[in-house]
Amino acid sequence: MAERLKVRVDPDKCQxxxxxxxxxxxxxxxxxxxNAHESGDGTVPPGLEDKAWLAKSNCPEIAIDVIEE
Amino acid sequence: MSDVSQPATxxxxxxxxxxxxxxxPQWTDDPFPIWEDLRAASPVVHTERxxxxxxxxxxEAVREIANDTEHFSSRRIIVRDVRPxxxxxxxxxxxxxxxxxxxxxxxxLPPFTPDAMKKLEPRMRAICNELIDGFIADGKVDAAARYSxxxxxxxxxxxxxxxxSDSDLFINWIHMILELGIKDENMLLQAVHExxxxxxxxxxxxxxxxxxxxxxxxxxxKDKEGQPLEESHxxxxxxxxxxxxxxxxxxxxxxxxxHLARTPADRERLIAEPELIPTAVEELLRAYSPxxxxxxxxxxxxxxxxxxxxxxxVLLSFPAANRDPKMxxxxxxxxxxxxxxRHAAFGLxxxxxxxxxxxxxxxxxxxxxxxxxxxDFRLDPAxxxxxxxxxxxxxxxxxxxxxxAI
Numbered sequence: 001m002a003e004r005l006k007v008r009v010d011p012d013k014c015q016x017x018x019x020x021x022x023x024x025x026x027x028x029x030x031x032x033x034x035n036a037h038e039s040g041d042g043t044v045p046p047g048l049e050d051k052a053w054l055a056k057s058n059c060p061e062i063a064i065d066v067i068e069e
Numbered sequence: 070m071s072d073v074s075q076p077a078t079x080x081x082x083x084x085x086x087x088x089x090x091x092x093x094p095q096w097t098d099d100p101f102p103i104w105e106d107l108r109a110a111s112p113v114v115h116t117e118r119x120x121x122x123x124x125x126x127x128x129e130a131v132r133e134i135a136n137d138t139e140h141f142s143s144r145r146i147i148v149r150d151v152r153p154x155x156x157x158x159x160x161x162x163x164x165x166x167x168x169x170x171x172x173x174x175x176x177x178l179p180p181f182t183p184d185a186m187k188k189l190e191p192r193m194r195a196i197c198n199e200l201i202d203g204f205i206a207d208g209k210v211d212a213a214a215r216y217s218x219x220x221x222x223x224x225x226x227x228x229x230x231x232x233x234s235d236s237d238l239f240i241n242w243i244h245m246i247l248e249l250g251i252k253d254e255n256m257l258l259q260a261v262h263e264x265x266x267x268x269x270x271x272x273x274x275x276x277x278x279x280x281x282x283x284x285x286x287x288x289x290x291k292d293k294e295g296q297p298l299e300e301s302h303x304x305x306x307x308x309x310x311x312x313x314x315x316x317x318x319x320x321x322x323x324x325x326x327x328h329l330a331r332t333p334a335d336r337e338r339l340i341a342e343p344e345l346i347p348t349a350v351e352e353l354l355r356a357y358s359p360x361x362x363x364x365x366x367x368x369x370x371x372x373x374x375x376x377x378x379x380x381x382x383v384l385l386s387f388p389a390a391n392r393d394p395k396m397x398x399x400x401x402x403x404x405x406x407x408x409x410x411r412h413a414a415f416g417l418x419x420x421x422x423x424x425x426x427x428x429x430x431x432x433x434x435x436x437x438x439x440x441x442x443x444x445d446f447r448l449d450p451a452x453x454x455x456x457x458x459x460x461x462x463x464x465x466x467x468x469x470x471x472x473x474a475i
Contacts, residue, residue: 015421018183022347033178034426057409058351060417 005044006067007052009036013063023058024051036063079118079252086110090118091148091361091384092251097458101401104389112373119148121381123366124389128397128413130373131390134364134383135417141364141383142166143420147247147460148363148382151254158301160309163420170419176290176298177306177423180228180283186430189224193431196223197438205442205471209449213467217322220435224427225314229307230282231271238267243315247460261308268307272300283310310424317359318428320463321414322435324357325350327464328403329436330448335405340444343437349405350432355412356403358388359461362416387413388462445473 007027009020016034020027026048028036044052044066056064082093085103090096096103107114108126115123125131134141143164144155162173179185200219204210222236242260250257268284275285287303298306329336339346364383371377391412394400415422422428448454452468 015418016178017415017421018426021183030182030184032182033175034182054408058411060411060413060415060421062411 004069005049005052006042006069007038007044007055008042008065008067009038010063010065011035011037013061015061017060019058019060020055020064024048024055027052027055086114087116088118089114089116089124092458097456101392104392108393111375113375113377119150119382120152122148122384123377123381124384124386125372126389127373127395128390128393131385131387131413132417133372134385135420138167138419140366140368140370142367143364145365145382146363147251148384149250150252153254158299158305160305160312161302163309163313167419172293174419174423180286181423181426183426186426189228190430190434192227193220193224193434194438196220197435201438201442208472209468209470211466212326212469213323213464216439217326217435218319220322220431221318222315224431225310228283229310230280230284239311239315243312246312247316248458251459264308264311265304268304272303313422314424314427316457316461316463318431320359320457320461321354321357321428321432323464323467324359325353325432325436326439327454327467328353328357330446330469332403335403336440338405339436340440345406346433346436348407350429350436351410351412352403352405352407354414355391355397355410358391358412358414359463360414361386361388361460362420387416443471446471447474
């Protein structure tokens with residue numbers, strides 16, 4: 001069953017390691033300080049689910065959530 | 070300028086669990102089995118050396134300390150035999166605690182974003198190729214002394230707008246501060262003073278002729294009230310950028326080449342699949358993390374159930390955290406395509422290395438350019454690999470034979 005995924009960055013936890021942006025540039029953006037936030041409303045386009053999980057599992061600050069809707 | 074000499078020695082360690090010493094030659098040569106023994110003993114171990122010092126041995130304990138700025142201060146960030154008076158604006162923001170940390174960090178972040186580093190990449194490729202040109206025809210090279218050492222120092226000199234030809238001067242200061250200065254306070258103070266004098270001259274020159282480098286950037290920066298930074302803050306941050314920018318990445322590039330020289334299968338795979346290099350760089354950062362920071366305990370607390378007392382230092386070993394098998398399956402193996410890798414090589418929490426994007430770019434470029442031109446290399450059995458001592462770990466002599474083995 002296909003589920004829709006959303007990514008979300010906790011801005012209080014993010015320290016700007018920028019791993020998410022390197023691994024999933026379509027899903028994350030960086031601000032002028034290099035801190036990350038999700039692109040748009042965080043909806044993961046079909047085909048990019050793997051990248052969402054990869055970004056989550058590589059964030060040293062455990063700041064990324066992948067939500068299954 | 071002082072001559073570089075060998076660091077002073079301590080009595081050899083016989084009981085690692087209760088009397089550890091990260092400057093002992095056994096640790097310097099091969100710390101990994103020692104960390105395993107310490108971790109098996111306790112999540113936090115203690116030594117009377119260095120005027121009292123704890124070491125968290127697990128990823129979890131390291132994370133707890135890195136995120137606890139109430140009980141652990143960054144006013145001292147290197148474990149030494151001496152505790153010199155805390156200098157105002159020693160090296161902000163790395164030596165800053167909240168609440169002054171955040172504005173000092175935000176000041177330095179914009180010039181080090183991944184996009185800013187992309188613009189620097191062509192210069193780095195040129196530097197790497199210039200260095201390779203200097204030895205490729207010789208058939209052998211000390212890759213630490215002639216390659217990895219000069220990549221980061223020239224990058225940070227380029228960003229600061231100071232002559233790349235002064236690289237050896239900068240490298241000597243770093244050696245005095247981070248290695249010799251662990252046991253010799255005079256060496257430490259002398260290097261700090263020489264460095265400050267150097268930057269004062271640079272600042273003076275820019276008063277009449279402004280530039281677009283990082284020194285001018287800091288001179289022109291304003292705080293929240295719209296006031297320029299104090300000169301001590303500008304000098305402190307400049308010292309930090311130079312100190313932090315040099316032997317950290319020198320070590321990371323050197324360790325990576327050391328691994329590839331000894332592991333032909335990984336080398337061949339990266340040549341066949343260069344798109345794997347960024348993933349491999351993360352794994353090499355995990356397995357051979359160069360930087361161990363320190364904290365000072367300022368309030369009594371417990372870490373992973375272990376009580377810690379004020380006045381002691383903490384050897385905050387990100388390298389040991391990155392070898393914790395509870396966090397990383399096959400932690401003792403280098404798996405160049407490891408997918409899940411929350412390594413802490415650049416620290417955790419508010420003190421995340423401001424230069425991490427620079428270091429990653431330098432490592433990727435250094436390996437890419439090397440492997441393109443020197444696909445075959447191995448350790449020279451006639452030479453000796455030596456490792457640095459103290460806060461930053463990496464090869465200082467790395468004798469290689471270049472070309473296919475006959």
